[in-house]
Amino acid sequence: MNNIKKSPFKKAQNTALNNQLIKAGRAISTDLDVWVSYPVEYNGTDKLIDLDTINAALKTDRAATLSADGATIKAGRLTIPATSKTLLEDFPNPPTIEDATAITIPGFADAIKAVLYAAATQDARYCLNGVLLEIADNGIVHIVATDGHRMERRELSSVNGVHAGQWIIPIVAAKLIDSDDLQLTGEWCASGDNLVFEQIEGIYPDWRRVVPKPTAYFSVDTKELLATLKQLAPFANAKYRGVRLTLANDTLTLAAASASRPDGVTAVLACKSDKGDGELVIGFNLDYLVDALKQKHVPDFTRIGYVNANTSIEVNGTGTIMPMRL
Numbered sequence: 001m002n003n004i005k006k007s008p009f010k011k012a013q014n015t016a017l018n019n020q021l022i023k024a025g026r027a028i029s030t031d032l033d034v035w036v037s038y039p040v041e042y043n044g045t046d047k048l049i050d051l052d053t054i055n056a057a058l059k060t061d062r063a064a065t066l067s068a069d070g071a072t073i074k075a076g077r078l079t080i081p082a083t084s085k086t087l088l089e090d091f092p093n094p095p096t097i098e099d100a101t102a103i104t105i106p107g108f109a110d111a112i113k114a115v116l117y118a119a120a121t122q123d124a125r126y127c128l129n130g131v132l133l134e135i136a137d138n139g140i141v142h143i144v145a146t147d148g149h150r151m152e153r154r155e156l157s158s159v160n161g162v163h164a165g166q167w168i169i170p171i172v173a174a175k176l177i178d179s180d181d182l183q184l185t186g187e188w189c190a191s192g193d194n195l196v197f198e199q200i201e202g203i204y205p206d207w208r209r210v211v212p213k214p215t216a217y218f219s220v221d222t223k224e225l226l227a228t229l230k231q232l233a234p235f236a237n238a239k240y241r242g243v244r245l246t247l248a249n250d251t252l253t254l255a256a257a258s259a260s261r262p263d264g265v266t267a268v269l270a271c272k273s274d275k276g277d278g279e280l281v282i283g284f285n286l287d288y289l290v291d292a293l294k295q296k297h298v299p300d301f302t303r304i305g306y307v308n309a310n311t312s313i314e315v316n317g318t319g320t321i322m323p324m325r326l
Helices: 052-061 108-118 224-235 286-293
Strands: 017-021 026-030 034-039 047-050 073-075 080-081 101-104 130-135 141-147 150-156 165-170 181-184 187-189 195-197 216-221 244-247 250-258 261-270 280-285 301-304 313-315 317-322
Touching: 017 052, 047 052, 052 073, 052 080, 108 130, 108 141, 108 150, 108 286, 150 286, 165 195, 216 224, 216 261, 224 250, 224 261, 224 286, 224 301, 244 286, 280 286, 286 313, 286 317
Parallel strands: none
Antiparallel strands: 017 026, 017 047, 026 034, 034 195, 073 080, 101 181, 130 141, 130 165, 141 150, 150 317, 181 187, 187 195, 216 301, 244 250, 244 280, 250 261, 301 313, 313 317
C-alpha cells in the first residue's frame, strides 16, 4: 500500500494532463513545463489515474493509499477504482536530462523560499514569473526574485564545477523545491529526485542596478512594525495600498488614506535612527513591507536603509521596495 499525493497543478484544458502517470515505481504529474513525481510501490505496466479520482479520495481520507496492484485507491472505508478515461498514449512522455552538470548548493532550497514572495506570477515580462539562479564567474551564487516593484535576494557561498550563468526557475517549480541538489542544463533542469522543470527563456533584468545604496538607516521593532502595518491595512487605498512613512529624529509616523477617509489614519512608533536628525518622507506599498516582514528568520529589529524620498528603501539588507507617489 502506498500513500497517494495531490497534484500541485491546476486543472488543465489539455485533459490528458489531468492525470497522474504511474510509471517505473513513480507517480508523475505535469503541466508540461514542470514535472513532479513521488515513489509508489507499484511496478506493473504503466497506467493513468484521473486527478479527480485522486482528489476525491484525498478529500475523504488524507492518508488514501494505492493498492499494490495499482487497481484501486483505499480511502477510509471506500475502495475506489484507480482508472482514467484518458488513453495512456495521450499522456506526454517525461523529459530526459542529458549532459547535465550536477551540483549541490548549500542553503539553496531555503534561499528559494526566502525570495519567493517577491516574484511576479502573471507578468507580461515572462522572465519575472520565476526565480533567478545566478552563478558568477567566481562561483558566488545569487538567488533573486522581483515583480518590478520590489525585490528580494540572497547570496550563497561559492560553488565549484559549474560554469557561470543564469537559470530562471518557473514560479510553480520554485514553490516545490525542497533540495539543495541540482542538475543544470541549458533547457531542462532538476532539483532533487522529484522535480524536473524547463527553465524560462529570456534575459533576467539587471537586478544589481536597482539594489539600493543607502546613506542612512533606522531600526524599528519588527513585531511592532508588522502589527501596526496590519492595523493600518484596512484604511489604505484598496487599489494602490499606499502608506506614507515619515521619519523625524527617532519617531516613525505611518499614515494611510483612502477615498472614504481622505484625512488619513496615522500610527506612531519609536525607532532608532543612525542620524540624530534623520528625516525622511516616503510613500510605498504597505503590502510589500508586510510580505517582507512575514518571512522566516526576520530579525527582531528591522533595519531600513534609505537615501531620499525618490529612491528605493532597503529592508534588512536583502529586500528592496520601490517608492510610490501618494
